[in-house]
Amino acid sequence: MKILIAGSCNDCVETYIQFCNDIATELSKKNEIILGSDRKTTADFFVFEQLIKQKLKSKVTIFYHEMKDKPYSSFNNFYNIDVTYKKIKGNWNVARVPQISYSDIIIIIGGSSKTRKIIQLAESLGKKVIPIPTSGGVADEYWNEFKNQNKEYETDLENLENWNMAKSTKSIQNLCKKHTNKSKYKNINFISVILIGLISIISFYFWNNLLLQGKSQLELIIMPLLASLIGVNLYAIFNIIETKSLDIIEALLLRPIAAFSLAFIVVILYLVGGLSINGNLDIFTKLAESGNFQRIGLSLSLFGVFSGLMIEQSIKFIKNKISKFIDNE
């Protein structure tokens, strides 16, 4: 998840800095942090400072205006932060758009009139805003409205009001997840769940048949493809358990296609590898022995399941690499 942290403080008291530090420490573990200004009165600054101090590796994207210097360039060593810089242009009304569009969730700590505009912009772009109560400024002003809109998350709201690093940051993460799921995913459709279950059972049935009776090269290729379907469905099931939600089109169409393709590439690489090592198609002739078929089929299927489970991470990884490459260009 991409989390933008925004806000500022007039006289940055210890509690304000503590909010920033706690949020930076906990949220950077699994999320990408989006920052902007490096002024010493902004939440961005304190968050960045904390990310440098901690030993854990974190991923940060910093948006800065083309007319200004690159922020945080005075910090020499931030080897533990994977930083990507993105340039923005235009007046405030225009320049902030790419930053907010890029983020999934916006966390507001304190803040002034500019922060109010960030909330407006975020709401206009359909992004969710989580204010930190008692952090002052705009966050405090916005808190009551936020509370009214999120009455169903009573415990999380209470945890934010009575700040405790572990509990409160956990609640922020809960709220982030719930918000993104609300906007991104449709409610779980009973028919989709049944479909996922059916596809899994059918895939497993055919895969098992191939394992016990298969002999040919084609059957060997089909096995990991079926396994990738099982992997994709397992991912969908984990997702349902964790988030109580499901993106139907992604689960039933996009991920299976991607996983299928990945599994297919893995199989082709394996076979081509076998061919180049042996110098002939010996590997295939050995398939006549059922033991060999099962051994190769099983190992390829493991790749298939892995492809299905990891497809989202793979896509994200490739996307990140491409966007980083484009930005550096």
Next chain:
Amino acid sequence: MDGLLVDTEMLKYEAYKYVFAKFNIKFSKEDYLKYWVKLGIGLETYLTKKHININSKIITSEKEKYFIKLINNSKLMPFDGVIELFKNLKKNNIKIVLATSSSYKETIVILNKINLLNYFDFIATKNDVKNKKPDTEIYQYILLKMNESAYNCISIEDSQKGTEPSLKLNIKTIAIPNKYTLNHNFDNVDLILDSIKKINLDLLNTLIKKGLK
């Protein structure tokens, strides 16, 4: 923006009508076209003229919420030729600026909905100035912030309340009336067109050169 890039006038009218109805006030389309589209005098003056005693801030905020809902549920599309023109301008490094009397929030929702948000180099909304069009403030604000002279700019407007301030500041002005503004007075504008499709680089260059003479 409303009426030039995209037709949101009726959605805005619907939003006002909805909010006024909550206070048992009948709001006519004629009133909207007269006070908002033509004269640009807006809500507060309208309330005073009609002797309606309701806090304008409440109406504005309620209207904004409902209007955004309507925009998000609509199948809004930019007018024919808008995207082509914007692409062409960007290709030729010509800056595109928006001066609108809508609120910042509404502006972003509309531009995002019709996928025009990324084309703009500068956006000025009613939140950035004290006085809306036909006052010249929003144009002055843009010229100042962009550090540009009026002679290097061309404004494209669809209503009288938009062309007036632009002409006052000696900005070359093109009027493209829409179905609600056909009867407005565009006597002094530099050019009147019936569609944004008719705008091209040659035409813009000719207009700018005309200004330099």
